Amino acid sequence: MNCQHCGSPLPTKRRRDRIYCRRSCSALASYYRRKNGQPLPPRWQHPALTASDPLVRSAALHAQQLGQTHGWSPSTTNCVLDGLITVLDGRSADERVPLSEVRTRPHRWVSRPRLAEVLADLELLEDDSIMAVRSWIDRVTSDLAPGFADPTRRWLLVLLDGDARARPRSPSTIYVYVGSARPFLEDWATRYDHLREVTRSDIVAGLGPLRGSVRANATKALRSLFRLAKKRGLIFTNPTIGLKAGPVDFVLLPMSDMEIDAVEQLAAAPAERVIIARAAENAARTGTIRHLTLDEVDLANRRIILGGRRQRLGDLSYRALRLWLDHRRVTWPHTSNPHVLVSEKTVHGASPVSQRFVVLRMSRAGCSVDRIRKDRILHEALTAGPDPLHLSLVFGVSHNTAARYATVAEHLLSDELEQSPEQ
Numbered sequence: 091m092n093c094q095h096c097g098s099p100l101p102t103k104r105r106r107d108r109i110y111c112r113r114s115c116s117a118l119a120s121y122y123r124r125k126n127g128q129p130l131p132p133r134w135q136h137p138a139l140t141a142s143d144p145l146v147r148s149a150a151l152h153a154q155q156l157g158q159t160h161g162w163s164p165s166t167t168n169c170v171l172d173g174l175i176t177v178l179d180g181r182s183a184d185e186r187v188p189l190s191e192v193r194t195r196p197h198r199w200v201s202r203p204r205l206a207e208v209l210a211d212l213e214l215l216e217d218d219s220i221m222a223v224r225s226w227i228d229r230v231t232s233d234l235a236p237g238f239a240d241p242t243r244r245w246l247l248v249l250l251d252g253d254a255r256a257r258p259r260s261p262s263t264i265y266v267y268v269g270s271a272r273p274f275l276e277d278w279a280t281r282y283d284h285l286r287e288v289t290r291s292d293i294v295a296g297l298g299p300l301r302g303s304v305r306a307n308a309t310k311a312l313r314s315l316f317r318l319a320k321k322r323g324l325i326f327t328n329p330t331i332g333l334k335a336g337p338v339d340f341v342l343l344p345m346s347d348m349e350i351d352a353v354e355q356l357a358a359a360p361a362e363r364v365i366i367a368r369a370a371e372n373a374a375r376t377g378t379i380r381h382l383t384l385d386e387v388d389l390a391n392r393r394i395i396l397g398g399r400r401q402r403l404g405d406l407s408y409r410a411l412r413l414w415l416d417h418r419r420v421t422w423p424h425t426s427n428p429h430v431l432v433s434e435k436t437v438h439g440a441s442p443v444s445q446r447f448v449v450l451r452m453s454r455a456g457c458s459v460d461r462i463r464k465d466r467i468l469h470e471a472l473t474a475g476p477d478p479l480h481l482s483l484v485f486g487v488s489h490n491t492a493a494r495y496a497t498v499a500e501h502l503l504s505d506e507l508e509q510s511p512e513q
């Protein structure tokens with residue numbers, strides 16, 4: 091396309107509504123327009139809005155309206171119109187667009203969810219994602235030996251569609267399950283003809299070298315596979331009965347009395363007290379503690395903002411912060427550093443104290459913020475109940491992490507039950 095004033099070619103990478111090559115051309119063009127009394131050039135319109143194909147035109151109009159209603163930015167709307175041209179071009183009016191094409195065909199700036207939203211609104215979208223997972227299941231199981239392929243395929247299809255007693259699982263869960271179970275299935279297929287020949291010792295041997303969430307996922311996947319195979323009569327006995335999701339995660343065990351004593355000894359200095367109090371009361375991470383600013387602390391109302399969430403300030407933290415802020419005011423009365431924790435190095439600037447500042451102080455007592463933090467979350471899981479949702483709400487941890495704590499707490503509580511004399 092060329093400049094509408096001087097005719098020289100416009101740069102390839104440019105705003106789509108640009109018609110002049112440089113500012114002077116635009117200024118000159120409007121000068122001559124006014125001088126000759128000519129009307130303004132028509133406003134740039136996305137080609138989809140004036141497309142010859144009525145389907146593209148009506149869809150583009152609908153997208154524009156949807157964009158205005160939902161406050162899309164002009165560039166988002168324009169990219170969605172691009173996407174409409176790409177997926178609707180050459181399609182008949184009643185032909186639906188597969189979701190897999192919406193995901194793959196338009197250029198990378200097109201918002202897929204928005205484009206899918208417009209098409210769904212016009213009933214022009216066909217959700218073939220399930221189909222995509224289904225064909226993926228066929229592909230991954232086709233590599234397995236027949237005696238393993240059939241039960242595995244049936245298992246995955248039940249996970250995908252659900253059945254009378256099981257709800258459908260998300261594609262991502264199915265991917266994780268297949269990723270965890272496949273090495274076992276491929277290994278067993280080299281020794282056996284059918285899944286029913288797999289014994290418990292095979293499973294235990296296979297799980298042996300695995301640790302943490304890899305082991306937990308593999309155990310869950312195998313338990314689900316064998317449970318369904320047994321339910322469907324594909325195997326005679328279920329070798330995973332009573333198999334636990336994974337050994338106790340040692341890093342998540344409660345702090346020993348010795349560790350707690352050491353930390354209390356340490357909490358002599360005001361800065362250390364603040365660090366420990368934050369970790370011990372709100373399970374704050376080192377980064378959150380370092381970046382805590384004065385205006386996030388509301389001592390008067392005993393409130394604190396952590397990771398963007400307003401929380402109650404516990405007694406330990408309240409006392410530690412009061413002590414520290416007094417010390418800070420007396421030691422560095424003129425500092426303008428906004429952070430609660432400051433050091434000789436940072437008082438003259440605005441940066442937070444370094445990671446090293448925290449680690450050095452904690453390591454003196456052979457402890458770490460992370461250790462205290464994990465102890466705090468586990469303590470909560472043990473006392474308030476191993477409920478992942480509660481843990482993730484209170485401490486702002488991901489659901490997976492909360493689930494890990496809950497699993498360990500369940501283990502510890504059930505061990506306690508087993509050991510309790512009155513049983």
Ligand SMILES: [Zn+2]
Nearest residue numbers: 093096111115
């Ligand atoms: Zn020009």
